Amino acid sequence: MVRFKNRYITVEIVCPFVSEDKPLHLKPKIFHDTLLSKIQLLHGDFGVAAVTNGFLTKYCNENTRIAIIRSRHGPHRFVTSSLPFITKIGKLDVKLNTLHVGATLKHSFKFIEKHQRAYLDSMWSKLKTDEERQKLEAAVLDYTKTDVAINIENIA
Structure with missing residues (x-):
């Protein structure tokens, strides 16, 4: 039996035209x-074929x-x-x-938590009430923001 090693790449999405207090x-x-x-454009069919097996978006937090x-x-x-060559995702710069x-x-996830x-x-420091702080903390520390549909499609 062969063990496949994976790498998990943590990416920060910077969007200068959407303010930081609004969710992306x-x-x-x-x-x-x-x-x-973008992998197809830069690395061709070989790059896409190599990456496609086991390639998933595991987590995406909008906040x-x-x-x-x-x-x-x-x-x-x-x-x-x-990754550095991506300048547009959908309509967002x-x-x-x-x-x-x-x-x-x-x-x-340990790195993300820090x-x-x-x-x-x-x-x-920008929020005024404790209720707003609790809502922000719940949204930020929510690790369940993943689109299960695309993950199921790519596993099969």
Whole structure:
């Protein structure tokens, strides 16, 4: 039996035209398809064929603008080399920053938790009531924002 190694790429989505206090309306399916089309453009059919097996968008948070992409070890280099060249996702002008590349999803979530705690500390000073703070904390620390439909499509 062969064990397949994966890499989890944590990406920050920077959108200069949408203010940081508003959620970024971005579907994981659009993000996934945009990334595959950019890999096709840069690395051709070989890059897409290498990346497609095991390629998933595992997590996408609209509030903190962070996404996790799963890719196989080896072809993950095609993904990470294509990320800086993405300037548009759907109708949004964006810039993607690679924050972390990890071997396990657990370590990626640990990194995201540290990153999002820093984000919460900076945003709490702008909020006035405790209710607003609790809503923001619940939205930021929600790790269930994943589109299960595209993940099921790609697993089969």
